[in-house]
Amino acid sequence: MSTPDDIDPKLAFTVATVWREERITCPHQDLLQSFLAGGIDGGAADFIAFHLRESQCPYCNSVVEDLKARDDQARRPQLTDLRDKLLRSTATALRGKRA
Numbered sequence: 001m002s003t004p005d006d007i008d009p010k011l012a013f014t015v016a017t018v019w020r021e022e023r024i025t026c027p028h029q030d031l032l033q034s035f036l037a038g039g040i041d042g043g044a045a046d047f048i049a050f051h052l053r054e055s056q057c058p059y060c061n062s063v064v065e066d067l068k069a070r071d072d073q074a075r076r077p078q079l080t081d082l083r084d085k086l087l088r089s090t091a092t093a094l095r096g097k098r099a
């Protein structure tokens with residue numbers, strides 16, 4: 001009897017174990033968020049900066065990208081509102097001139 005899997009279960013186990021061990025050093029997402037907000041200093045900030053920039057951890061860097069994108073989205077509506085208001089008032093002014 002043979003299994004249809006062509007992946008050596010021992011190898012798969014090793015990869016998963018290494019990945020998990022690597023991830024153990026990852027700061028929690030909340031920490032990354034605080035770090036982005038500038039709410040962390042001292043050794044913890046050094047550790048996170050090192051983890052992101054020197055270790056270039058793909059997991060944490062993608063989390064940071066995610067958090068930044070979410071931040072941008074949270075900020076953008078206000079700008080869009082303002083721009084819409086400006087556009088609308090300009091359009092109203094133009095209409096007023098034409099009438």
Ligand SMILES: [Zn+2]
Binds near residue numbers: 027059060
């Ligand atoms: Zn990490």
